[in-house]
Amino acid sequence: MSEIQIAARYANSLIGLAQEKGLLEEVYQDMQLFVNTCESSRPLRLMLANPIVDNYRKLQSLRKIFSGKITALTSSFFDLIVKKTREGLLFEISSAFVAQYNVLQNLENAEVITASELTDELREQFKNIATKISGGKKITLKEHIKPEIIGGFILKVRDNQIDSSIKSRLDALKLHLAK
DSSP states (O other): OOHHHHHHHHHHHHHHHHHHHTOHHHHHHHHHHHHHHHHHOHHHHHHHHOSSSOHHHHHHHHHHHHTTTSOHHHHHHHHHHHHTTOGGGHHHHHHHHHHHHHHHTTEEEEEEEESSOOOHHHHHHHHHHHHHHTTSOEEEEEEEEOGGGOSSEEEEETTEEEEOOHHHHHHHHHHHHHO
8 A cells, every 4th residue: 555545544544533522623733734844844854754662752852843733632532643653754644634625615725935024915815816726725824035036926726836026937937038
């Protein structure tokens, strides 16, 4: 069985258990926290995937990092995953959980990259555009500030990307002039 299938099955089981216990929103927040932590901490992902590090140390590390920040259900789930020696898949399981939750709640993630911070008015405009692209789904907008795009924006929704940045226009002009 592939890692993607394994992750999807564990995520589906956790969603079912969280719904049964009435903790779906809380567990979703926990999984978001775990995914964001892993994305910003490569050493954590490497440690969890490393077969040389014993399971006890992995479990203790997870407990120290997330102590008081996650629900008892999520903590027990982490314990179970480590005991089953699937801790190397914990990031994939958490990502699958978030994806399945989004489908369940009719949510879509969108990402906007700008050169400076967004105003509330612009944020709403980007959400409206992303809602149209996604076919009417509720949008969760992730904002990134990258001054190197100089100005404009890059909006990503699923496989769609709208690149209206000054940098991309300058690059296109440079390519055109080179021809």
